[in-house]
Amino acid sequence: MTKTITFAIMHFTIAFGVVYAMTGSLLLGGAVALVEPAVNTVAFYFHERLWKRIEHRRSSRRRGNPLPVMQA
Numbered sequence: 616m617t618k619t620i621t622f623a624i625m626h627f628t629i630a631f632g633v634v635y636a637m638t639g640s641l642l643l644g645g646a647v648a649l650v651e652p653a654v655n656t657v658a659f660y661f662h663e664r665l666w667k668r669i670e671h672r673r674s675s676r677r678r679g680n681p682l683p684v685m686q687a
Contacts, residue, residue, distance in 0.1 A: 627649075
């Protein structure tokens with residue numbers, strides 16, 4: 616859990632720092648530091664689901680199980 620918390624702190628700090636350096640706005644830097652990680656978390660969830668599907672298909676092919684054929 617400590618690793619996760621320190622990663623979150625690093626992520627927020629980097630997001631804030633980059634936006635603040637680009638805009639000079641504390642408000643905008645703070646807003647992006649809160650919104651961007653939240654959006655990234657949702658995107659990561661779908662990214663992981665996609666990769667699990669890809670890995671499942673690859674392992675099925677290696678075991679000799681063909682993918683089901685969709686029929687119209």
